Amino acid sequence: MTKVLDQIQTSHDVKKLDSEELERLCYEIREEILSTVSKNGGHLASNLGVVELTTALHYVFDFPRDKLVWDVGHQSYAHKLLTGRKDRFHTLRQYEGISGFPKRDESVYDAFDSGHSGTSISSALGMAEARRLKGEEGRVIAVIGDGSMTAGLAFEGLNQAGHINQDLIVILNDNEMSISRNVGALSSYLNRLMTGQFVNRFRDEMKGFLETLPGIGKSVLRFAKQAEESLKGFFMPGLLFEELGMQYIGPIDGHRLDYLIETFQNIKKLRGPILVHVITKKGKGYPPAEMNPDRFHGVPPFVIETGELRSDSSKKLPTYTEVFGETLCQLAIENKRLIAITAAMQNGTGLEEFARKFPDRFYDIGIAEQHAVTFAAGLALEGMKPVVAIYSTFLQRAYDQVLQDVCLQNLPVVFALDRGGIVGEDGPTHHGLFDFSYLRHIPNLIVMVPKDENEFQHMIKTATECPTPVAFRYQRGKGVGVKKESALQSIDIGKGEILREGEDILIIALGSTVYPSLRAAEKLADVGVQAAVINSRFLKPLDGNLLCDWAQRTGKILTVEENVLQGGFGSAVLELFQERSLFSIQVKRLGIPDTFVEHGPQTLLREKYGIDENGIFKGVKEMLGERRSELIHQSLSKTSVSRAHPNPK
Numbered sequence: 001m002t003k004v005l006d007q008i009q010t011s012h013d014v015k016k017l018d019s020e021e022l023e024r025l026c027y028e029i030r031e032e033i034l035s036t037v038s039k040n041g042g043h044l045a046s047n048l049g050v051v052e053l054t055t056a057l058h059y060v061f062d063f064p065r066d067k068l069v070w071d072v073g074h075q076s077y078a079h080k081l082l083t084g085r086k087d088r089f090h091t092l093r094q095y096e097g098i099s100g101f102p103k104r105d106e107s108v109y110d111a112f113d114s115g116h117s118g119t120s121i122s123s124a125l126g127m128a129e130a131r132r133l134k135g136e137e138g139r140v141i142a143v144i145g146d147g148s149m150t151a152g153l154a155f156e157g158l159n160q161a162g163h164i165n166q167d168l169i170v171i172l173n174d175n176e177m178s179i180s181r182n183v184g185a186l187s188s189y190l191n192r193l194m195t196g197q198f199v200n201r202f203r204d205e206m207k208g209f210l211e212t213l214p215g216i217g218k219s220v221l222r223f224a225k226q227a228e229e230s231l232k233g234f235f236m237p238g239l240l241f242e243e244l245g246m247q248y249i250g251p252i253d254g255h256r257l258d259y260l261i262e263t264f265q266n267i268k269k270l271r272g273p274i275l276v277h278v279i280t281k282k283g284k285g286y287p288p289a290e291m292n293p294d295r296f297h298g299v300p301p302f303v304i305e306t307g308e309l310r311s312d313s314s315k316k317l318p319t320y321t322e323v324f325g326e327t328l329c330q331l332a333i334e335n336k337r338l339i340a341i342t343a344a345m346q347n348g349t350g351l352e353e354f355a356r357k358f359p360d361r362f363y364d365i366g367i368a369e370q371h372a373v374t375f376a377a378g379l380a381l382e383g384m385k386p387v388v389a390i391y392s393t394f395l396q397r398a399y400d401q402v403l404q405d406v407c408l409q410n411l412p413v414v415f416a417l418d419r420g421g422i423v424g425e426d427g428p429t430h431h432g433l434f435d436f437s438y439l440r441h442i443p444n445l446i447v448m449v450p451k452d453e454n455e456f457q458h459m460i461k462t463a464t465e466c467p468t469p470v471a472f473r474y475q476r477g478k479g480v481g482v483k484k485e486s487a488l489q490s491i492d493i494g495k496g497e498i499l500r501e502g503e504d505i506l507i508i509a510l511g512s513t514v515y516p517s518l519r520a521a522e523k524l525a526d527v528g529v530q531a532a533v534i535n536s537r538f539l540k541p542l543d544g545n546l547l548c549d550w551a552q553r554t555g556k557i558l559t560v561e562e563n564v565l566q567g568g569f570g571s572a573v574l575e576l577f578q579e580r581s582l583f584s585i586q587v588k589r590l591g592i593p594d595t596f597v598e599h600g601p602q603t604l605l606r607e608k609y610g611i612d613e614n615g616i617f618k619g620v621k622e623m624l625g626e627r628r629s630e631l632i633h634q635s636l637s638k639t640s641v642s643r644a645h646p647n648p649k
């Protein structure tokens with residue numbers, strides 16, 4: 001039997017299908033998503049949950065004239081399959097393949113690039129308003145999850161939408177889940193609305209029953225209706241949204257294509273801001289994901305039959321995230337004031353065990369990074385030691401709170417920035433490549449970057465002892481394989497370490513670039529170039545004396561960082577030399593140029609941007625230029641250098 005999905009080249013082809021074909025299409029979309037994500041990894045559960053919703057939207061609306069904006073965008077796979085990307089779908093999230101998020105330069109059907117929560121209502125409202133100003137036709141639809149609805153930005157958008165009364169359709173995709181279970185008062189409210197659905201159903205059934213009662217039925221029904229009107233706020237769901245100026249429609253079963261299509265067809269005729277409350281099941285159609293939607297929110301490749309992950313079990317190294325979670329638990333036993341805060345990323349930030357062991361000192365505050373930081377400021381003011389664990393990319397949203405509410409008041413909040421640097425397949429919206437630049441210039445803030453899991457655990461302890469704001473930034477993935485010392489130690493603030501001595505050039509690295517620098521130095525030694533390597537450990541404050549002494553010895557330095565070059569670590573070193581009037585030092589900086597980095601494997605992207613071992617080796621060779629042979633000659637007559645660093649391999 002030919003596949004219905006094979007007949008879909010554009011969104012318009014969906015409109016030609018009958019109801020049976022539409023159902024079949026949904027089945028095939030699920031199969032395709034499951035098969036591809038099981039191989040490439042990706043956001044499985046969220047995508048399986050919106051198959052009927054996506055199909056119904058494409059059936060009823062006229063995309064791309066109408067605009068469809070996906071919040072976060074991690075649930076746009078079915079949309080991609082229906083909009084001409086089926087043949088390339090197998091390249092999902094692979095280097096040069098299609099993105100796991102909506103991308104305007106990938107398709108005209110992708111109305112807005114997303115990746116961070118809560119942007120859909122604001123961007124959709126902007127588009128709708130622009131259309132009004134230009135006198136253009138077309139509906140704008142934002143699809144937002146109940147998790148993303150906890151973002152303050154979403155409410156800022158709703159606030160304006162209700163006020164200006166613009167034509168806008170907001171679809172609230174309520175699956176009661178963020179990545180973990182959704183939290184907060186809004187979530188409880190939505191839950192009551194769902195319960196209201198059953199009140200409605202009960203009411204409809206009651207109505208049918210009353211009508212059948214001979215004689216008295218009609219008058220009882222009339223009375224019941226009057227009572228219902230007066231109890232509107234109680235019985236009518238969606239009052240909160242209605243009060244905000246939106247027309248509330250729902251709740252609707254998001255897996256019933258017929259209901260969805262009928263509802264959207266009716267809504268198409270309505271004007272003004274409308275909120276459609278759709279109830280879906282995360283992971284729908286794949287039992288392992290239905291049972292464990294959080295585990296299948298974002299998954300590496302897995303075996304479809306069992307749901308088991310195909311993770312690389314050859315190396316049982318701990319991830320930085322795991323080291324963070326374990327160390328924090330260890331510290332929390334002694335330090336009763338230690339508090340952990342996550343913005344809807346309990347699992348992602350490794351805080352499950354902390355939540356279990358110290359429920360009273362653990363806060364999942366929803367997708368509300370700004371609130372997380374200022375909430376921590378309040379806790380710190382009252383003598384607590386809050387540790388705010390947020391991915392580097394998401395802390396961007398709370399820059400002002402870090403600066404204004406924490407650092408300006410010199411409050412001892414700890415920022416744990418997970419997923420610093422290149423994160424891989426999630427791509428440009430998720431790479432943590434800007435944090436060196438957006439943190440380095442904030443007064444009072446100390447920033448540490450661990451080179452390996454052992455140093456990391458010591459940094460965590462050090463951070464929790466600091467009387468000032470402090471951040472540590474660590475990369476996605478496994479540690480390098482060094483042994484973790486059993487006793488946690490404090491690190492001297494602002495002290496770097498010389499890991500390898502050499503007279504020809506100094507390589508200064510921190511975090512993920514330290515070991516590649518050491519390996520590059522070994523290779524350079526093989527060709528007669530003796531490179532010194534310093535682990536800066538601190539982005540701020542820098543170990544000025546150590547760096548300047550060694551820079552003067554070699555006269556040449558190469559800085560290496562997994563961050564954009566603009567305002568990053570290399571810039572900090574340049575500023576240091578300028579302040580100390582070391583104008584003759586020759587400096588080359590390796591890092592990410594002035595660009596957004598695409599999606600792809602971490603190793604490949606590090607290689608592409610020249611910040612891996614080979615890139616560093618090449619960088620040194622380029623720097624030494626034609627003087628290289630002279631240096632090689634000189635270095636042959638020098639005494640051998642100390643190699644005091646541990647080798648991760």
Ligand SMILES: Cc1ncc(C[n+]2csc(CCOP(=O)(O)OP(=O)(O)O)c2C)c(N)n1
Nearest residue numbers: 046115116117145146147148177178179344
């Ligand atoms: C600002 C921001 N913080 C955190 C995240 C990480 N994140 C991605 S999806 C998600 C949960 C979204 O839940 P919801 O909107 O309900 O969508 P669902 O996956 O349940 O369909 C979170 C916390 C993000 N993308 N953006």
